[in-house]
Structure formats: structure tokens, C-alpha cells
Amino acid sequence: MRKILFAGIITLGSFLITNAQCKPVSTITENFDTWKAIGPCWTAQQGKAMLYASDKKIIFYSMTNPGENMYLITPKIKAGTYTLTLDISDNGGDTTLELFSINNTSDPKSYVSIVKPSKITGSKKTFTISLKKEANLGLKVLLNSVHQAVYVDNLSLKPKK
Numbered sequence: 001m002r003k004i005l006f007a008g009i010i011t012l013g014s015f016l017i018t019n020a021q022c023k024p025v026s027t028i029t030e031n032f033d034t035w036k037a038i039g040p041c042w043t044a045q046q047g048k049a050m051l052y053a054s055d056k057k058i059i060f061y062s063m064t065n066p067g068e069n070m071y072l073i074t075p076k077i078k079a080g081t082y083t084l085t086l087d088i089s090d091n092g093g094d095t096t097l098e099l100f101s102i103n104n105t106s107d108p109k110s111y112v113s114i115v116k117p118s119k120i121t122g123s124k125k126t127f128t129i130s131l132k133k134e135a136n137l138g139l140k141v142l143l144n145s146v147h148q149a150v151y152v153d154n155l156s157l158k159p160k161k
Helices: 002-020
Strands: 028-030 043-045 050-054 057-061 070-073 080-090 095-102 111-119 123-131 136-143 149-159
Touching (some): 043 050, 050 070, 057 070, 057 136, 080 136, 095 123, 111 123, 136 149
Antiparallel strands (some): 028 149, 050 057, 057 149, 080 123, 080 149
């Protein structure tokens, strides 16, 4: 009985420590240089395709599954207006990026588009986003061909002045 109780306390403690590290933020500066996997407090939703950290960037890769809904989801962000910049490129073809406000990462019904899909052209993108309440920010990449890839690097979110 003591072992079960002790294991429960350890598990609960680990859960609380993990969640405590994921407090809402008002700035994000991430170059992905040290990531071996998707970072803590971030979420990757890849469907039947692949979304992973490699070569000091985030890679969205369609494999043989074009059209998958693929999201890289940031830690929770405090309400406010922000400037988001990121370097984004692809390996050719028709690709788009759309931004979402996400209230619950496990409930797709809570995903609300805040920036319409825009073509990925291989350059730095800058967006002004407004969050009315705390939410995660979702970067949705759409790949329309097999063996297509999109690369994201140098993501920066700063309060708009």
C-alpha cells in the first residue's frame, strides 16, 4: 500500500512540476538549435505525415500523405497583441501557412483561424496577431504533394508596441 501511495505522490508531483514549467508567456524567441525533439510546452500534431525537429529547425514533411493537417503549437500565450516573425521555406511546390488561436490542444473545435492561409515563398514572414484571452498559437502547414517539406526557423513572438 505504501508503494502505491508513494508512486501516486511521485506521479502527481511530476505532473505538477511539468505543468508549472509551462506557464503562459508573453514572448517567445526560439531558433530550434538545441532541439532534438519537439520542445517541452510545445505540441506537434502531424496526422499520418511527419513533424519533427532536425538540423536546427522544425520540419513538416508530407511523406506519402499530402493534405494532412499538421500543426506546431506554441506554449500558452497571454492575451494581447503581438508581432510574430519566422523564417519559413519549402522544397518546392504549393505550400501554405495558416495561424490559429487554440484554446484546447486536444479539441480541434477550439482551433480558430486568426490569419488566413498564405503561400510559403521561402522568406521571412511577419504577422500581427491578437489574442483576446490566453491561448496557444498553432502554425498549420499544408503540404499538397508527396515528399514535400516545409522548414521553420527563428520564431519570434514579441508584444506589439
